[in-house]
Amino acid sequence: MKNTLIITAAALVLVACTAPTPKPYGPVPTDAQLAWQRMEINMFCHFGPNTFTGAEWGTGQEAEEVFAPTALDCRQWVDVAEQAGMGGIILTAKHHDGFCLWPSAYSTHTVPDSLDVLRAFVDACKGKVKAGVYISPWDRNHPAYGTEEYNTVFSNTLREVHTQYGPFFEQWFDGACGEGPNGKKQHYDWPRFMQTVSEINPQCVIFSDIGPGCRWVGNEQGHCGEPCWSTLNAEGATPSDNKPQPSELETGHQGGSKWVPAEVDVSIRPGWFWHADEHPKTVDELMEIYYNSVGRNGLLLLNVPPDDRGRIPAEDSAVLVAFRAERDRIFSKDLAQGAVVKAYCEYGDRLKDKTDRRHPASNLTDTAYHTFWTIQGNDTSHIELIVNLPEVQEIDMVMLQEYIPLGQRVTKFCILYADPNYNGGMIIAEGTTIGYKRIIRFPFPIRTSTLSIYIVHALAPPILNRIALYNSKAQ
Numbered sequence: 001m002k003n004t005l006i007i008t009a010a011a012l013v014l015v016a017c018t019a020p021t022p023k024p025y026g027p028v029p030t031d032a033q034l035a036w037q038r039m040e041i042n043m044f045c046h047f048g049p050n051t052f053t054g055a056e057w058g059t060g061q062e063a064e065e066v067f068a069p070t071a072l073d074c075r076q077w078v079d080v081a082e083q084a085g086m087g088g089i090i091l092t093a094k095h096h097d098g099f100c101l102w103p104s105a106y107s108t109h110t111v112p113d114s115l116d117v118l119r120a121f122v123d124a125c126k127g128k129v130k131a132g133v134y135i136s137p138w139d140r141n142h143p144a145y146g147t148e149e150y151n152t153v154f155s156n157t158l159r160e161v162h163t164q165y166g167p168f169f170e171q172w173f174d175g176a177c178g179e180g181p182n183g184k185k186q187h188y189d190w191p192r193f194m195q196t197v198s199e200i201n202p203q204c205v206i207f208s209d210i211g212p213g214c215r216w217v218g219n220e221q222g223h224c225g226e227p228c229w230s231t232l233n234a235e236g237a238t239p240s241d242n243k244p245q246p247s248e249l250e251t252g253h254q255g256g257s258k259w260v261p262a263e264v265d266v267s268i269r270p271g272w273f274w275h276a277d278e279h280p281k282t283v284d285e286l287m288e289i290y291y292n293s294v295g296r297n298g299l300l301l302l303n304v305p306p307d308d309r310g311r312i313p314a315e316d317s318a319v320l321v322a323f324r325a326e327r328d329r330i331f332s333k334d335l336a337q338g339a340v341v342k343a344y345c346e347y348g349d350r351l352k353d354k355t356d357r358r359h360p361a362s363n364l365t366d367t368a369y370h371t372f373w374t375i376q377g378n379d380t381s382h383i384e385l386i387v388n389l390p391e392v393q394e395i396d397m398v399m400l401q402e403y404i405p406l407g408q409r410v411t412k413f414c415i416l417y418a419d420p421n422y423n424g425g426m427i428i429a430e431g432t433t434i435g436y437k438r439i440i441r442f443p444f445p446i447r448t449s450t451l452s453i454y455i456v457h458a459l460a461p462p463i464l465n466r467i468a469l470y471n472s473k474a475q
């Protein structure tokens with residue numbers, strides 16, 4: 001009898017503590033896609049014969065000896081990435097010129113055994129940052145390019161890289177399909193290429209214009225669209241044919257059938273490869289890119305090309321360190337810490353707190369990723385989250401996060417604040433999608449102790465895991 005009581009009591013405690021998870025809405029990220037999105041900023045390294053010839057697209061006819069770094073140091077790339085707060089690096093192991101940065105068995109246009117850059121790169125990354133790889137299917141050197149045999153050559157190349165040098169967190173596939181050395185174009189066997197990679201490493205996030213792991217954002221200027229959905233319709237498309245227009249890749253598709261989040265690839269310099277007469281962007285330019293990529297539901301893949309020594313130039317690493325310091329300065333002080341948040345819904349029961357007690361609004365201001373707030377019932381519009389701060393603060397930015405493991409839902413929101421000179425709420429900013437992360441900057445700073453996030457519309461009851469408030473001018 002006593003035992004039964006103990007078991008019953010334990011069961012009751014368990015029921016009370018285990019909040020049922022709301023049902024997901026639409027497509028959701030895989031664990032690998034979620035881990036990838038949470039990396040937020042990664043480094044891209046374009047390095048190869050072009051680094052020495054000044055070209056952006058090599059012809060494939062360059063002598064192998066052209067590739068001759070004088071002081072190759074992949075550990076320095078890793079140090080720079082770590083200092084810049086980047087958790088992953090993707091190396092162009094083979095660009096369109098076909099030159100392989102490892103001694104491949106499937107090409108004669110490669111580094112010698114003594115200069116295995118890919119090996120040095122993966123070794124340097126080990127235990128510090130995740131390694132990713134760019135392998136271009138377009139090959140302006142390989143004699144088989146333009147024939148069916150090349151599809152076998154290319155899948156063997158992928159197999160070789162992923163088995164001998166992996167695991168890689170991301171495989172980058174460029175959709176470019178130009179002419180090979182004999183003037184012929186290739187009909188790429190995309191299903192086979194994708195299959196080869198995911199058979200060897202199911203956790204590898206595969207980038208292409210249309211995914212499946214993540215998609216091109218549709219521009220190389222460093223911004224997502226408005227809105228920016230992580231869902232995409234790309235049935236009947238391949239990474240090189242019948243694909244959505246760049247403008248559709250910028251926004252994704254509301255209600256799209258697959259989870260294919262946007263990756264924003266942009267270079268710190270004008271070119272993708274290092275050129276002696278080019279210089280990096282400024283911290284302000286990088287911050288603008290950050291707000292328009294990570295701050296709009298994208299992952300930023302920032303290209304930082306090593307120079308002809310095989311090192312990242314000092315001026316680039318200095319800008320990257322300052323870029324990190326600027327982010328730390330702004331985002332280390334969340335003014336919503338200590339605030340009380342309540343959720344209300346309109347329609348008949350205005351000012352009724354509709355928070356689902358099992359997923360309380362206090363979860364919005366904790367920093368744990370997997371705790372979230374949601375509402376009771378099925379309301380999908382006119383939901384107001386009121387943030388009451390312990391004291392008046394100067395604020396010029398809000399950061400919101402939807403809990404994407406349960407899908408992307410919000411289609412439109414605005415931010416209001418109580419202005420002491422005005423009897424009611426003033427709209428200070430508005431936006432469409434939120435997704436993994438949305439940073440919304442105000443046109444001017446406000447001083448208030450009450451701010452509300454008004455969800456105008458969502459595809460399903462909203463589920464948010466974070467609200468943070470910042471003052472970008474605070475020192």
Ligand code: FUL
Nearest residue numbers: 056057174175176265272
């Ligand atoms: C493009 C390529 O053609 C560029 O050379 C560069 O690699 C960029 C990241 O992707 O499609």
